Amino acid sequence: MERYIKQKNEEMISLLEKIVNIDSGTYIKKGVDRIGTILSEKYKELGFEIVVDKQEEYGNHLIIQHKEAVNPKIILVAHMDTVFPKGTADERPFHIDGNRAYGPGVVDMKGSQVELLYAIKALKEKNDKSYQNVQIILNGDEEIGSITSRSLIEKHAKGKEYALIMEPARKDGSLVSARKGGGRFTLTVEGIAAHSGIEPEKGRSAIEELAHKIIQLHELNDHESGITVNVGIIEGGSSVNTISPHAVAEVDIRISKAKQADQVRKEIEEICSHTDVPGTKVEVSGEITRLPMEKNEQTKELLAIIKKVGKEVGVEVKDTFTGGGSDASYTSAAGVATIDGLGPVGGDPHSENEYLELDTLTERTHMLAKIIQRLSREYNKENK
Numbered sequence: 001m002e003r004y005i006k007q008k009n010e011e012m013i014s015l016l017e018k019i020v021n022i023d024s025g026t027y028i029k030k031g032v033d034r035i036g037t038i039l040s041e042k043y044k045e046l047g048f049e050i051v052v053d054k055q056e057e058y059g060n061h062l063i064i065q066h067k068e069a070v071n072p073k074i075i076l077v078a079h080m081d082t083v084f085p086k087g088t089a090d091e092r093p094f095h096i097d098g099n100r101a102y103g104p105g106v107v108d109m110k111g112s113q114v115e116l117l118y119a120i121k122a123l124k125e126k127n128d129k130s131y132q133n134v135q136i137i138l139n140g141d142e143e144i145g146s147i148t149s150r151s152l153i154e155k156h157a158k159g160k161e162y163a164l165i166m167e168p169a170r171k172d173g174s175l176v177s178a179r180k181g182g183g184r185f186t187l188t189v190e191g192i193a194a195h196s197g198i199e200p201e202k203g204r205s206a207i208e209e210l211a212h213k214i215i216q217l218h219e220l221n222d223h224e225s226g227i228t229v230n231v232g233i234i235e236g237g238s239s240v241n242t243i244s245p246h247a248v249a250e251v252d253i254r255i256s257k258a259k260q261a262d263q264v265r266k267e268i269e270e271i272c273s274h275t276d277v278p279g280t281k282v283e284v285s286g287e288i289t290r291l292p293m294e295k296n297e298q299t300k301e302l303l304a305i306i307k308k309v310g311k312e313v314g315v316e317v318k319d320t321f322t323g324g325g326s327d328a329s330y331t332s333a334a335g336v337a338t339i340d341g342l343g344p345v346g347g348d349p350h351s352e353n354e355y356l357e358l359d360t361l362t363e364r365t366h367m368l369a370k371i372i373q374r375l376s377r378e379y380n381k382e383n384k
Contacts, residue, residue: 001122001123001125001126001366001369001370002313002366004121004122004125004126005118005122005362005365005366005369006362008118008121008362009361009362012114012118012361012362012365013096013101013358013361015042015114015117016094016101016106016110016111016114016356016361017094017103018038019035019038019039019110019113019114020089020093020094020101020103020104020105020106020110021089021093021094021103022034022035022089023084023085023086023087023088023089023090023104024059024080024081024082024105025081025082025083025084025085025086025088025143026058026059026081026082026083026140026141026142026143026144027058028085028086029055029057029058029059029140031059031086032058032059032060032080032081032140033059033060033140035059035080035110035113036052036059036060036062036080036138036140039062039080039113039117039138040052040062040064042117043064043117043120043136046066046120046121046124046131047066047067047068047124048064048065048066048067048120049064049065049066049067050062050063050064051063051064053149053152055140055141055148057148058081058140058141058144058148059080059081059139059140059141060140061137061138061139061140061148061149061152062136062137062138062139063135063136063137063152063156064135064136064137064138065132065134065135065136066131066132066134068132069132069133069134069135070132071159072132072133072134072135072160073133073159073160073161073162073375073376074133074134074135074160074161074162074163074164074372074375074376075134075135075136075137075156075157075160075162075163075164075331075336076116076134076135076136076137076163076164076165076166077136077137077139077153077163077164077165077166077327077328077331078109078112078113078116078136078137078138078139078165078166078343079109079138079139079140079141079142079143079146079327080113080138080139080140081139081140081141081142081143081144082104082105082108082110082143083105083143083350084104084105088104089103089104092104092352094106096358099357099358099359100346100355100356100357100358101355101356101358102353102354102355102356103354104354105354106346106354106355106356107168107343107344107345107346107347107349107354107355107356108167108168108346108349108350108354109166109167109168109343111168111343111344111346111356111361112166112167112168112342112343112344113138113166114361114365115166115343115344115361115364115365115368116136116166116368118365119365119366119368119369119372120134120369122365122366122369123369123372123373128373130372130373130375130376130377131372133372133375133376134372135156135160137149137152137153137156139152139153139327142326142327145184145289145290145325146327146330147289149327150289150327150330153327153330153331154330154333154334157330157331157334157336158334160331160336161336161337161375162302162336162337162338162375163328163331163332163336163337163338163339164338164339164342164368164371164372165326165327165328165331165338165339165340165341165342166342166343167326167328167340167341167342167343168341168343168344168345168346168349168356169341169342169343169344169345169346169360169364170320170322170341170345171345171346171347172318172345173315173316173318173345173360174318174319174320174341175303175306175317175318175319175320175339175340175341175342176293176319176320176321176322176326176328176339176340176341177293177295177299177300177303177319177320177321177339177340178256178292178293178294178295178299178321178322179292179293179321179322179323179324179325179326179328179329179340180226180228180254180255180256180292180322180323180324180325181254181255181256181258181261181288181290181291181292181293181325181329182228182252182253182254182255182288182289182290182325183253183286183287183288183289183290184250184251184252184253184286184287184289185250185251185253185268185284185285185286185287186248186249186250186251186284186285186286187210187213187248187249187251187272187282187283187284188246188247188248188282188283188284188285189206189207189209189210189213189236189246189247189248189249189280189281189282189283190206190245190246190280190281190283191203191204191205191206191207191208191209191243191244191245191246191247191277191279191280192204192243192245192279192280193238193242193243193244193245194242194243195241195242195243196240196241196242196243197241200243202243203242203243203245204243204277204278204279204280205243205244205277205280206236206237206244206245206246206247206280207236207237207244207247208244208277208280209247209275209276209277209280209282210234210236210247210248210249212276212277213249213271213272213276213282214231214234214249216271217229217231217251217268217271218230218231220264220267220268225256225257225260226254226255226256226257226260227253227254227255227256227260227264228252228253228254228255228323229251229252229253229264230251230252231249231250231251232250232251232252233248233249233250234247234248234249234250235247235248235249236248251268251286253268253288254323254325255288255292256292256294256321257292257294258291258292258294258333260292261288261291264288265287265288268284269284272284290325290329290330291329291332291333292329292332293326293328293329293332293333293338293340294332295321296332298337299332299337299338299339301337302337302338302339302375303317303319303339305371305374305375305378306339306371308374309367309370309371309374310367312370313363313366313367313370314363315363315364315367319339320341326340328340342364342368342371343364344356344357344360344361344363344364345357345360345364346360
């Protein structure tokens, strides 16, 4: 397989260039769907069937498995959307400098799409039928929390033994064995407007009340326990000489253990159940949308298998914990052994400096193909 993949290196880079040069930010449905169409045709050529989960606002999601697949036990998840606005691909298209490829979404995660496709191609070329043991979910809204694809991922995760999530590997090549979960909350404060010079005593400042709430929310931070609370956006007021009648705060929450979800939610609700400025009102909305991906025993067992495969193909597999969220949270919460970060190595995602280490594209493709092969054999051995 390794020889075949290396022979396909130029072809892989050509496909990478093609899809990087298509704007596919989450809110660019046409672009995400174009990526989906290109990849669908590639998989159809390999005998795979595509079910399109159509979306009105965001890109369509794809469920892909071989026409001869029966109850596949490996689910692979890879998103097609990026964070970049329309026009980014024209402003800074795909280009190569030394061993690095650059462009919007090159590593997060268009490189992973190429890797996944060619890992399946390699298995087909070898006539290794473990490609029949995979179900692939390509979603179009991961960068905004998979708000329409979450239920799809959770549905198809049921009954699976292993979940391989195709987010890029870390800069040092590490896979991801644990991630924080989290969610978003919105605080809306209503006050009473009044002229700040003529009759300030009649006013009740929504901004002042929000200031109290921000301090109280930030006191929930407990970095040792892995709880992060950040008020990232605030808005309020109507003019500089008016007691503010309205204020809003957007709050980002991160947790490292599932049991912290209810704890943090209740603490936020308690903070918002009373006011510090008499005459104001506070409403809170939102939820914890992603439970954390915890490094449990089944994940450790899957990681051990992957490390053995890595050693066989010449890759020292390391793993790490990260505060960022991904679709790994959904498969993990569904009780499926999950490892993330199986894409190629790169860095600076979501920025104009985003890059992919080109030599890792073929390396990680070979490793992924061997992982799929090994996991299929492990499952078949255990269930004979």
